[in-house]
Amino acid sequence: xxxxxxxxAPLFLLLIFLVxxxxxxxxxxxxxxxxxxxxxxxxxxxxxxxVIPGIQQMVKVDLRVVTMDVPSQDVISRDNxxxxxxxxxxxxxxxxxxxxxxxxxFLMATSQLAQTxxxxxxGKHELDEMLAERERLNLDVQQILDAQTDxxxxxxxxxxxxxxxxxxxxxxAIARQAEAERERRAKVIHAEGEKQAAQSLLEAAQMLSRExxxxxxxxxxxxxxxxxxxxxxxxxxxxVDLLGKLMQQDGGRARE
Numbered sequence: 001x002x003x004x005x006x007x008x009a010p011l012f013l014l015l016i017f018l019v020x021x022x023x024x025x026x027x028x029x030x031x032x033x034x035x036x037x038x039x040x041x042x043x044x045x046x047x048x049x050x051v052i053p054g055i056q057q058m059v060k061v062d063l064r065v066v067t068m069d070v071p072s073q074d075v076i077s078r079d080n081x082x083x084x085x086x087x088x089x090x091x092x093x094x095x096x097x098x099x100x101x102x103x104x105x106f107l108m109a110t111s112q113l114a115q116t117x118x119x120x121x122x123g124k125h126e127l128d129e130m131l132a133e134r135e136r137l138n139l140d141v142q143q144i145l146d147a148q149t150d151x152x153x154x155x156x157x158x159x160x161x162x163x164x165x166x167x168x169x170x171x172x173a174i175a176r177q178a179e180a181e182r183e184r185r186a187k188v189i190h191a192e193g194e195k196q197a198a199q200s201l202l203e204a205a206q207m208l209s210r211e212x213x214x215x216x217x218x219x220x221x222x223x224x225x226x227x228x229x230x231x232x233x234x235x236x237x238x239x240v241d242l243l244g245k246l247m248q249q250d251g252g253r254a255r256e
Contacts, residue, residue: 018053021053022050022051022052022053023048023049023050024048024049024050024051024058025047025048025049026044026045026046026047026049026060027046028046029046029062029063029064030045030046030060030061030062030063031043031044031045031046031060031061031063031096032044032045032049032051032058032059032060032061033058033059033061033096033097033100033101034049034051034056034057034058035056035057035058035059036055036056037055037056040097040101041056043096043097044058059100061093061096061099061100062093063092063093063094063096064092065090065091065092065157066090066091066092066107067088067089067090068088068089068090068091068107068110068111068114069086069088070086070087070088070089070111070114070115070118071086071115072084072085072086072163072165073085073086073115073118073119074119075118075119075122075123076123077122077123077125077126077127077130078123078124078125078126079126079127081126081127081166082167083122083127083130083164083165083166084163084164084165085118085122085130085161085163085164085165086161086162086163087114087118087141087159087160087161087162088159088160088162089110089111089114089145089156089158089159090156090157090158090159090160091110091145091149091154091155091156091157092154092155092157093106093153093154093155094153094154094155095153096153097153098151098152098153099152099153099154102151102152102153103152106152106153106154109149109152110145110149110152110154110156113145113148113149114141114145114159117141117144117145117148118141118161121137121140121141121144122137125137130164131164134161137161138158138159138160138161139159141159141161142156142157142158142159145159
């Protein structure tokens with residue numbers, strides 16, 4: 001009896017070890033891809049999962065959004081400007097079976113695909129478009145990545161271009177271009193102001209020419225303004241027709 005007990009003890013311990021080893025606990029954001037004798041069986045989780053050691057194997061897959069930093073890439077724009085661009089890709093696994101079976105390492109594959117797609121998309125645009133239309137470029141890269149990673153069970157949620165680095169000579173050239181553009185706009189605004197002022201003066205002259213009384217009032221107003229300044233002497237020309245009218249008025253008063 002004692003020998004039988006000693007013989008069952010290792011078997012009992014082995015059974016306990018197998019039971020403990022077969023129990024797996026998956027978190028809410030984890031799924032387990034189960035293989036039975038090397039063939040795909042099913043996806044389990046979250047919670048308590050039983051995996052038979054030696055017969056079944058489980059590969060954990062995280063379903064949370066992954067933030068992947070795309071390393072800086074050398075890009076030559078369509079107008080032959082060399083720049084360095086880096087970005088961030090946000091994606092998550094939506095089909096654990098495809099993510100494990102269809103691609104060897106979905107993280108590495110997505111990273112490499114993001115790098116090549118970033119170079120290909122930005123290389124089709126000019127430098128000004130890269131600097132001014134990032135939102136559209138982000139959307140283009142995101143759509144291409146999402147379409148290509150769909151067969152891997154991956155959903156690319158967003159792509160954000162972080163930096164577009166230029167060499168010093170190109171930075172100086174852009175600064176000169178911006179300064180020239182500001183000067184051009186200033187000259188256009190100044191010319192537009194001169195045009196409006198000339199138009200206003202023309203309209204005023206036409207109005208005064210149609211109303212002689214308004215011209216006389218304008219002269220009198222100018223005389224009043226000049227008379228207020230006693231520090232200088234001014235010679236103000238008076239129109240002949242205005243003097244004639246004033247003399248006629250004085251002569252009429254004298255006859256009365």
